[in-house]
Amino acid sequence: MKEHSAGRTDGELEDIEVELFVRALQARHGYDFSQYAPASLKRRVQQLVHAHGTGTISALTGRLLHEADFLTTVLEGLSVPVSEMFRDPEVFSALREQVLPLLASYPQINIWQAGCAHGQEVYSLAILLEEAGLYERTQIYATDFNPAALRHAQEGIYPAREAQLWSRNYLAAGGSHTLADYYSARYELLKLDSRLRRNVIFANHNLVTDEVFCEAHLVLCRNVLIYFSDPLQDRTLGLFRDSLVRGGFLCLGTRESLDFAPAAADFVPVDAGLRIYRLGAKAPRAG
Template sequence: MNELADNAKTPDTSLDDIEIELFIRALKLRYGYDFTQYAPASLKRRVLQLAHAQEAATVSELTTRLLHQPDFLPVALEGLSVPVSEMFRDPDVFLALREQVLPVLASYPQINIWQAGCAHGQEVYSLAILLEEAGLYDRTQIYATDFNESALRHAQEGIYPAREAQLWSRNYLAAGGKHTLADYYSARYELIKLDQRLRRNVIFANHNLVTDEVFCEAHLVLCRNVLIYFSDPLQDRTLALFRDSLVRGGFLCLGTRESLDFAPSASDFTPVDAARRIYRLGPRGTGKE
């Protein structure tokens, strides 16, 4: 038998997987966006959805566009990111922030909050309303970051479909709202526009959790429903980044499907409300004084 045939192995990687790997490598090499440590199944699903949305017969067509059409980059990033949220999503979490975290933050003369992976900004404005109603917003700076420039522009506009308002209003009341959500927006042409005063202490900025370093010194970091799309090593890196960004005694709030339980930095944090994924940097942490 031919020696080449003897040594040949049946390939165990599908053509789709090969094309996706080349697409992700091209994105990293051409533009510096690194998706190599994202959860493979989720990433594959999003790349294939992008190909379908762009009417590309193969993922290789996307790679060609990426390499030769610079204006395709924002389209690709929009397709690969997951800017899905709602105002006061998981209202019991926002109620816990209102009752358990904000009273502690009130002891600081100046409060810095980092909302990482802010997507289209719904949770940023939810947080601003909490702070406003607690009388803390005037001495708070919120840093809202995402790697997706399109999502950041959407967040800065603060304009959303009016059909969302009913659900968001219920969430707001369940989160301990003191008024009605309608007090914070105006409605027109089947759209709602959030009151611009909610933006007065928000800085929207591009930051990539995969490649960038400590963004600010924060008393509270919120990053909800982002880590579920990361591989374990990337989750560990990101959690260490949050730890190093927090002042001693600062708070970390994750998504309800995320946890610190098996992370190397878990010993640095003490659960404040484990069910709602709210933690506090403890005495063993490396946060700043």
């Protein structure tokens, strides 16, 4: 590794560049990535440099500062909108069997899908609710900080090559029909039935800076916290706790956990292995 005159290595200089990039993104556009996991954030910034041929992170920062339209591209690169229908089907099976029967006791059900990315899990959830006979009295709030991802989610159009995997996931999750009942295919694309969107509200929400979004009976946020620093994970889990009604449910990604988080004391596991929890005594809201 090359060492520069001030005793800084290339890697150390890149770390400084990433820090300046993050400061520029917040000062110029109001998006705060300072609490994202450093290694993951640096990797995504480096991918942006490679994808746009800027050569250095400093040059990427220059484009971010001086090209207003470049923000959308940067946000797309920094977010991780990678998912699939019924991802981790055993989780959706547990929601179907252990959570939805309890939610059925409510006359109106509010669900917050935080970090919805391109919407595959939102539509998976809508199918679960449809098959459980609960969708008509459910409102799903699907949020993300990335406007481009939200537009993609609202369209509900995906590559047809995904259909085979998604169909397997659906059946493994206990699906009672065939997944093809919920989409039409044309020109190597599949479009999910618009009826799955009838009770979904897509909205911009930033888990880093925004507050409680709604009062929810179920919060799903899967494979988002792994990209956050420990303090930001704690903040986000507190946000979810404060969003839930007493007895409400929280579902995290299978690589995420409530362990060691301050909010853990307020939850009891429904299925700890699948990261499904239930809120006990309602914790007081901060401030």
